[in-house]
Amino acid sequence: MDNFDRAAETQYTMNGLLRYELWQLLAQTQYADYNGSFYKTGAFSDVTVTCGGHAFPCHKMVLVTRSEWFFQACAGRFREANSRIIVLQEDDRELVGAMLYFCYALDYDQPSADLPAVLFHVRMFALAEKYSVYGLTCLAADKFKKEAKNGADKAVLAEVVREAYDTISDEEGMFGRAIMEIMGHELETINLDG
Template sequence: RLYKSDLFSDLTIICGSNPSPVHQAVICPRSDYFAAALRFPGKEAEEGKIDLSVEDPEMVERMIYYFYHLDYLPTSYNRRPNQGVLEIHAQMYAMADKYQISEMKDLAKAKFEAAMRFHGGYKLLPHVVPIVFTTTPDSDAQLRNLVARAIALDNLLRLKSFRGAVEKIDGLSLAVL
């Protein structure tokens, strides 16, 4: 009920044209980033607003949905037909890393792996490789290893799209080896 209502909301997440009223008691226990932003004196704590305008509004909407439901919906908010499920899971993983939402990060990894296995995601890997290898720190190899393993085990380097991805993305060729 809280997700659908702004009753008792005490924080606003701003992204795009629609501010999202949320509840600190729901958001902060799930995200160390938001907890820290609101715990210490500063603009966010004083105004009760966190500006995420640099993010994709659809991804922020998915993140907020996750806070309340402990899941996110990969397709319900998808207004861009070329945005694939693997891309959404990779972006949610990166967002979870950035905003320190460890359980969402684990969920995104599991959904990413399942999509690769059960939904023919291997064909979509050329589009997701740049996201996986550029949106998380080099020290975080969880999705990178899944992608590299898929490329190596299925000999996807024989495909022109994968050879191009290997040449352009730092760290991918080493991960595949």
């Protein structure tokens, strides 16, 4: 095999790898879209998550691959394992719906404008920690940063800091870094005492 053949083979291999990486990216996107449609329709659901009087038809296989808490609940360590119903009584229905949608589509939207977006993302981060939903803490922190950069009200930011301090353990410091990045020097001018 001469140098030209080796170069052609290397180029073919590199193109093949590039095509494979693009295919993987496309497959992941299609997977999220496909799973998102399963969430929206409830087709073939085998477990129902209830919260605030609303029933969310879900799929154990999706939930257990995204959340350690749901894995434990479905694997027999919680009373829910023998039932097809998981009750989340203490949580906000809109947040739970957005969290469950994330498990399928790897994204979430803020369902209503009743709550400032930056506060919604803080609460989503806290819920993701509570239920150990992989990837959702990162997404909530990123969405918080983007929303806060759009110019959140100082009073709302003060509420965000208070709520984050009260509800988030943030063992990796991810949300704390996001707050500091956005607010930095403004923390001194915000009244945190309420």
